[in-house]
Amino acid sequence: xxxxxxxxxxxxxxxxxxxxxxxxxxxxxxxxxxxxxxxxxxxxxxxxxxxxxxxxxxxxxxxxxxxxxxxxxxxxxxxxxxxxxxxxxxxxxxxxxxxxxxxxxxxxxxxxxxxxxxxxxxxxxxxxxxxxxxxxxxxxxxxxxxxxxxxxxxxxxxxxxxxxxxxxxxxxxxxxxxxxxxxxxxxxxxxxxxxxxxxxxxxxxxxxxxxxxxxxxxxxxxxxxxxxxxxxxxxxxxxxxxxxxxxxxxxxxxxxxxxxxxxxxxxxxxxxxxxxxxxxxxxxxxxxxxxxxxxxxxxxxxxxxxxxxxxxxxxxxxxxxxxxxxxxxxxxxxxxxxxxxxxxxxxxxxxxxxx
Numbered sequence: 001x002x003x004x005x006x007x008x009x010x011x012x013x014x015x016x017x018x019x020x021x022x023x024x025x026x027x028x029x030x031x032x033x034x035x036x037x038x039x040x041x042x043x044x045x046x047x048x049x050x051x052x053x054x055x056x057x058x059x060x061x062x063x064x065x066x067x068x069x070x071x072x073x074x075x076x077x078x079x080x081x082x083x084x085x086x087x088x089x090x091x092x093x094x095x096x097x098x099x100x101x102x103x104x105x106x107x108x109x110x111x112x113x114x115x116x117x118x119x120x121x122x123x124x125x126x127x128x129x130x131x132x133x134x135x136x137x138x139x140x141x142x143x144x145x146x147x148x149x150x151x152x153x154x155x156x157x158x159x160x161x162x163x164x165x166x167x168x169x170x171x172x173x174x175x176x177x178x179x180x181x182x183x184x185x186x187x188x189x190x191x192x193x194x195x196x197x198x199x200x201x202x203x204x205x206x207x208x209x210x211x212x213x214x215x216x217x218x219x220x221x222x223x224x225x226x227x228x229x230x231x232x233x234x235x236x237x238x239x240x241x242x243x244x245x246x247x248x249x250x251x252x253x254x255x256x257x258x259x260x261x262x263x264x265x266x267x268x269x270x271x272x273x274x275x276x277x278x279x280x281x282x283x284x285x286x287x288x289x290x291x292x293x294x295x296x297x298x299x300x301x302x303x304x305x306x307x308x309x310x311x312x313x314x315x316x317x318x319x320x321x322x323x324x325x326x327x328x329x330x331x332x333x334x335x336x337x338x339x340x341x342x343x344x345x346x347x348x349x350x351x352x353x354x355x
Contacts, residue, residue, distance in 0.1 A: 006093045012175030016084050017100045019170045026170075027105070033167035036106045037119040039046040039065050039258075042126050043265055043328075044308050048300035050130070050334045052293045055282075056200055057133045061126060062269050063199050066262045068125045068189040070214050072118045073255055077183070077221065081115025081291045084172040086242040089314065105171045109243035110235050112255045117174045120182030121189075123164045128190035131157045139309060207270025210265050218259055252316045252324070260321045264328025271329065272336035281337075281344035300335045307334070 025032075035041070051058025074148050085108050087097050112118075112214065138146050165179040174182075193199065202210075222232050238312055243249050251257055272278055312327065316321045 004177060006091060007257070008177060009091065009175060010086075010093050010176065012169070012343050013084055013088050013100055013102065014332055014345075015160065016102050016169055016172050017174055019166065020103050020172075023055045023170065030167040030170045031105055031107055033163050034119060034171060034173075037123040037164045037167070039069060039118075039126075040308075041120045041264070042122065043331055045301065046126060046130070047332075048304060049297055050133070051335055052300070057129065059200055059269070059273075060129055060193055060266060064125045064129050064190050064193050064216075065122060065324055066266045068119060068121055068186060069258060069262050070218070071189065072121050072182075072185070073112075073218060073259060074221065075116055076113040076118075077225075077257070079113065079115045080234075081113045083110065083114040083238075084090060084169075084175055085240040088240050090238075091104070102172045103160040106242040106248050108171045109239050109245075109250075109253075110173050111239040111249060112258075113235050114174050115178040116185050117165075117168055117179040118258070119168050120161070120174075121186040122165055124183040124186030125190040126159055126185050126186075127157055129199050130191070132190075134196060138335070141145060197353060202270070204270045204274035211267050211270075214266075215259070215263055218256075222280055237239055243313030251317065251320055257321065257324060257352040260325050261328045264325040265331055267325075268329035268332035269336065272332045275315040275333070275337045277337040277341035281340035289347070292340075292343060292347055296335075296340050297341055299339045303307075303339060304331065307331070309350075 042169050047058055050061055060123060078184055084102060085104055088094075088102060089100070094100075134153055135150060138149055161183050165176070165183065168174040168179050169176055225232055233255065240246070251260070307327075307330070312320055312323045
């Protein structure tokens with residue numbers, strides 16, 4: 001089994017080396033794609049746009065992203081996946097020959113296990129939800145024009161996924177089989193939520209219960225294995241040892257940091273949907289007012305951009321986790337509650353002036 005995995009990893013390193021040797025001119029593009037495929041882009045850009053275009057799609061995006069990333073964490077802990085940038089230095093596969101030299105980049109040094117790829121899984125699930133949402137808007141589905149539109153949509157979808165996969169392999173953060181597994185897993189999660197309608201009527205209490213369950217399961221799983229001397233954070237030492245530059249290792253890429261961030265987003269969505277600000281701003285003509293929705297999109301993107309520019313202090317790990325959770329809670333509260341409430345009151349004030 002180990003020999004087979006070494007052979008698979010060696011083939012992966014060969015592909016990493018091939019991409020880096022022949023496509024180094026595309027370095028900036030691949031690094032941009034890696035940044036864009038991070039779930040942070042979903043929470044700070046994609047979610048605000050879709051929520052104010054189609055509320056149900058926005059809610060589904062959060063559920064798919066959070067549940068998918070939690071599942072990704074559990075799978076990573078179970079599969080113990082290596083990453084190219086450290087495996088190539090530690091393996092005995094190249095005992096009779098020199099190991100290939102692969103380059104590292106600012107987005108290379110992820111600190112969690114490698115399989116399946118979180119970027120590929122998150123990207124495929126989120127974009128699958130958006131593709132399905134667009135498909136439902138296409139009228140006259142049997143027409144030639146509609147069929148061309150559907151083909152074009154799926155070409156774009158797979159084009160995005162291929163670029164994400166190539167990006168993660170190019171920067172030596174993942175082996176090819178890991179990104180393929182990520183794409184498949186993400187589509188499965190998104191398709192599953194296409195058949196779950198209860199998420200649109202979940203109460204705040206159930207949001208909180210679900211958050212507590214996800215957190216308790218992850219911590220319990222970690223502690224139970226640690227009791228048997230299995231350290232699920234074994235990858236942190238490897239990242240610190242083999243990352244080319246220490247400043248490329250970020251605390252927000254650790255497994256528990258992503259868990260806390262996602263659960264904060266999830267809790268914030270429950271609080272926002274239950275708030276009086278959301279309820280008062282989404283009644284009457286505001287629900288169908290294009291000016292209201294456009295204003296909410298622009299204001300949300302602007303506020304979140306400013307909000308995201310503030311970096312959290314990371315010297316004390318527990319303080320960072322607490323602040324990260326609070327910051328994440330504020331994201332959906334801003335998009336779903338505060339911004340629509342302010343825009344709604346502003347537009348009502350303008351209507352009164354006109355009268």
